[in-house]
Amino acid sequence: MLQVNYIRQNRDKVIERLAIKNFTQTGLVDEIIALDDERKKVQAAFDNTQARVNSASKEIGQFMRLGQKHEAEALKAEVATLKTNIDPLKTEMTNVEKRLTEKLLLLPNLPSDKVPQGKTPENNIVVREGGVKPTLEEAALPHWELTTKYKLIDFELGTKITGSGFPVYTGKGAKLQRALVQYFLDFNTSAGYVEYLPPFMVNEESAYGTGQLPDKEGQMYYAAADNFYLIPTAEVPVTNVYRDTILKEADLPVKMTAYSPCFRREAGSYGKDVRGLNRLHQFEKVEIIQIVHPDKSDEVLEEMVNHVEKLLKSLDLPYRILLLCGGDMGFTSAITYDFEVYSAAQGRWLEVSSVSNFQDFQTNRLKCRFKDGAGKTQLTHSLNGSSLALPRIVASLLENNQQANGIMLPPALHQYFGAEWIM
RNA sequence: GGAGACGUGUCCGAGUGGUUGAAGGAGCACGCCUGGAAAGUGUGUAUACGGGAAACUGUAUCGCGAGUUCGAAUCUCGCCGUCUCCGCCA
Numbered sequence: 326m327l328q329v330n331y332i333r334q335n336r337d338k339v340i341e342r343l344a345i346k347n348f349t350q351t352g353l354v355d356e357i358i359a360l361d362d363e364r365k366k367v368q369a370a371f372d373n374t375q376a377r378v379n380s381a382s383k384e385i386g387q388f389m390r391l392g393q394k395h396e397a398e399a400l401k402a403e404v405a406t407l408k409t410n411i412d413p414l415k416t417e418m419t420n421v422e423k424r425l426t427e428k429l430l431l432l433p434n435l436p437s438d439k440v441p442q443g444k445t446p447e448n449n450i451v452v453r454e455g456g457v458k459p460t461l462e463e464a465a466l467p468h469w470e471l472t473t474k475y476k477l478i479d480f481e482l483g484t485k486i487t488g489s490g491f492p493v494y495t496g497k498g499a500k501l502q503r504a505l506v507q508y509f510l511d512f513n514t515s516a517g518y519v520e521y522l523p524p525f526m527v528n529e530e531s532a533y534g535t536g537q538l539p540d541k542e543g544q545m546y547y548a549a550a551d552n553f554y555l556i557p558t559a560e561v562p563v564t565n566v567y568r569d570t571i572l573k574e575a576d577l578p579v580k581m582t583a584y585s586p587c588f589r590r591e592a593g594s595y596g597k598d599v600r601g602l603n604r605l606h607q608f609e610k611v612e613i614i615q616i617v618h619p620d621k622s623d624e625v626l627e628e629m630v631n632h633v634e635k636l637l638k639s640l641d642l643p644y645r646i647l648l649l650c651g652g653d654m655g656f657t658s659a660i661t662y663d664f665e666v667y668s669a670a671q672g673r674w675l676e677v678s679s680v681s682n683f684q685d686f687q688t689n690r691l692k693c694r695f696k697d698g699a700g701k702t703q704l705t706h707s708l709n710g711s712s713l714a715l716p717r718i719v720a721s722l723l724e725n726n727q728q729a730n731g732i733m734l735p736p737a738l739h740q741y742f743g744a745e746w747i748m
Numbered sequence: 749g750g751a752g753a754c755g756u757g758u759c760c761g762a763g764u765g766g767u768u769g770a771a772g773g774a775g776c777a778c779g780c781c782u783g784g785a786a787a788g789u790g791u792g793u794a795u796a797c798g799g800g801a802a803a804c805u806g807u808a809u810c811g812c813g814a815g816u817u818c819g820a821a822u823c824u825c826g827c828c829g830u831c832u833c834c835g836c837c838a
Binding site for chain 1: 766767777794795796797798799806807808818819
């Protein structure tokens with residue numbers, strides 16, 4: 326959530342920046358400023374009246390102690406009158422604050438200066454590419470056939486047990502998942518990220534904290550009996566570790582990594598997008614998260630992009646890095662880089678990571694702050710990225726490395742998988 | 749799930765209706781003391797919002813929410829959480 330004071334001081338800039346994200350309800354910005362004006366007015370009125378009540382109450386106490394009943398009674402009468410004003414003021418104050426927050430929650434984060442204009446993925450900018458696209462045999466198979474051929478994943482079984490989009494990994498397929506998770510976590514902890522194993526369900530407050538609510542309500546599975554949400558990414562529970570926290574400047578940066586299954590309803594998806602591993606309701610992912618000094622978040626974003634790139638390189642997969650345009654970015658992000666790997670048999674790029682700087686948008690909701698050198702409390706910046714999401718990595722590994730007699734795994738995985746080939 | 753106890757600041761801990769935003773202690777920060785340190789000693793040490801150039805100041809906050817009262821950390825109700833015992837259980 327943007328800070329009201331920032332909006333007040335930078336009204337025109339806010340509107341201009343929001344346009345880059347194709348957010349055109351500019352009236353909302355002025356509504357927010359007007360509501361904030363009203364809030365101040367009402368609060369001043371309330372504070373003044375309450376101050377008088379408080380001081381009168383103290384005086385009443387003094388009179389009572391001295392046994393001056395008449396004086397006390399006179400003051401009580403005055404307070405009674407004041408109180409008839411206070412109740413409506415208080416109601417109005419709560420009301421205005423609530424309306425202000427509601428409006429503020431509707432404003433997406435402002436895109437940073439580097440974000441290109443554009444409405445659709447075609448406007449994303451390819452920052453760089455790496456790896457070599459393999460040349461496959463005529464008889465090469467898409468991953469959903471390879472997983473059957475080598476008995477790695479049973480999609481139909483998952484449909485029977487739960488529903489479509491909930492695959493069952495079997496044998497080598499299950500082991501490959503485990504190997505990848507282990508490898509990714511080790512890779513991240515070696516770079517100084519502290520490993521977490523968080524809850525896979527969160528309460529409403531946490532879902533608001535990272536911005537899943539109220540924006541993406543329909544995308545999360547919801548356990549109504551307990552009012553819990555199944556996490557769509559480890560970002561949610563792990564970033565909330567620092568909700569309502571004031572850190573010391575020396576504690577920064579906070580670097581965390583976590584494996585978790587991710588649950589996504591993916592309402593509205595269909596067709597070739599959801600074939601095989603391309604889009605699932607439940608999948609495995611390892612996430613990296615940093616909470617940093619606001620002056621550092623730009624450079625930390627680059628650091629995280631380089632980190633993920635190094636990891637992808639170690640898997641010998643052809644990849645490219647995209648700088649997302651305003652229209653393709655998430656609600657909470659100020660700048661996002663997507664990583665895609667080339668899935669050779671499908672002949673298409675698949676997103677396997679998304680690295681974003683949220684600046685103070687999440688931390689403002691989370692109230693995650695730090696005390697600076699001058700003893701002033703300010704908001705930290707938060708960033709996160711996938712490192713990495715498994716299914717599409719698996720799809721690409723299988724398709725790109727298939728040979729007549731099996732699938733050759735990249736050297737980085739041999740130790741973890743316990744073999745060089747899937748046969 | 750049942751019964752009971754409890755929930756105060758960074759931590760420990762006092763506080764059962766009236767200058768209590770909160771005693772006391774510890775920790776931490778800065779200073780004095782010291783050759784240096786320890787000990788000792790002095791000062792400071794919550795957050796949010798409003799007003800103010802600032803000093804400072806008003807309001808709110810003692811798990812959360814509502815209520816009683818002129819006045820609530822203190823009384824009442826609801827919720828959440830923790831602990832103990834019982835039940836159940838991987």
